[in-house]
Amino acid sequence: MTLRIAFMGTPDFAARSLAEIAAAGHEVVRVYTQPPRRRGRGQSEQKTEVHQLAEILGIPVHTPKSFKDPEVIADFEALDCDVAAVVAYGQILPQAALDAPRHGCLNLHASLLPRWRGAAPIQRAIMAGDDVTGVQIQQMEAGLDTGPILLSESVKIAPEDTSGTLHNKLRDAGALMWSRALSALERGSLEAVAQDEAGATYAKKISPAEARIDWNRPAEELVNHIRGLSPFPGAWFELGGEKGPVRVKVLMAEKAGESGNAGEALDDQLTIACGTDSLRLTRLQREGKGVMAAEDFLRGTPVPAGTKLA
Structure with a gap:
């Protein structure tokens, strides 16, 4: 039947x-x-x-x-x-x-x-x-x-x-x-x-504001935050530019051992300090652009050590 x-x-x-x-x-x-x-x-x-x-x-x-x-x-x-x-x-x-x-x-x-x-x-x-x-x-x-x-x-x-x-x-x-x-x-x-x-x-439904990366959180929590929002809607931060802040999505990251001031680039390879430890951003998407590996992203958008991410 x-x-x-x-x-x-x-x-x-x-x-x-x-x-x-x-x-x-x-x-x-x-x-x-x-x-x-x-x-x-x-x-x-x-x-x-x-x-x-x-x-x-x-x-x-x-x-x-x-x-x-x-x-x-x-x-x-x-x-x-x-x-x-x-x-x-x-x-x-x-x-x-x-x-x-x-x-x-x-x-x-x-x-x-x-x-x-x-x-x-x-x-x-x-x-x-x-x-x-x-x-x-x-x-x-x-x-x-x-x-x-x-x-x-x-x-x-x-x-x-x-x-x-x-x-x-x-x-x-x-x-x-x-x-x-x-x-x-x-x-x-x-x-x-x-x-x-x-x-x-x-x-509950993910809000755009919630997807923003809070660099004061521990790196381990932020790895999960990024994974959970990848590929959509995408965890994001703002990077200063000549024409004002640019939104950048992070689609993959890994925990790193370095530490420093939360939200600050610790090197020129996208290692960013968190509340505890740091994150190495490995896959990103700049607003209006396609998804890129970190090395490709950095060719067009350098992020030198000391850069503060918002």
Whole structure:
């Protein structure tokens, strides 16, 4: 028996799950995703990654602006789905939507709940120095990532992982979980385990101000800060120039043993003093330029010893 499934998702992280669910032979009767948005220099309207894949697979796509619209909910109820699979959709579903499929809505989340509920679990795990995270499929409730856990997979965070590489690990591991979860749902053997509220932490959205590098922090913390924000939105500092300060993103750095005044270049090779120890910046991106290795960056933008970074 195959399940009648509605899929809800938006970015590349979700598209991988849609591909796996469709490949497993289930009947995906409709895909919901965010409306097309204008992007890039030409501001051309672009469909989401999930939207593009759904069209390739021949699955009808709906892009409602809000699931709170009674007509949207009524139309969703009329699909007569067994279950909805939700992955990084980008909308909060009201209770009427959560209750519409026979088995409710299942959500794939990129952390080991209840740690890192919310919008930025991948970035927050690295920024906090976690050495393990994971992906889980949970039964959705009205609360933010509060529902019981149905299936779980742990993933180690390597010292060299950035939010970009960890994103891909979790995307692929999570996508492969859907076949097991949906097969267990068909058999009636999918067991729900309640979350321990005492261990809950929240992964709030990254603000531009928060991404700024505070050189007074220990170098070890800043390595994690930089990794967690690489490649997007990118940890940044300001470097003085002839026409005023220039914003520079740091996409990779390593801890160094030297010490000095926080934020000051200790040599001409981008070794920068921190609150404790120092950082050697190894991969950077000057505003309006491409990503460069440190040696290439320094050819165009020398940073001599004694330079103060803000």
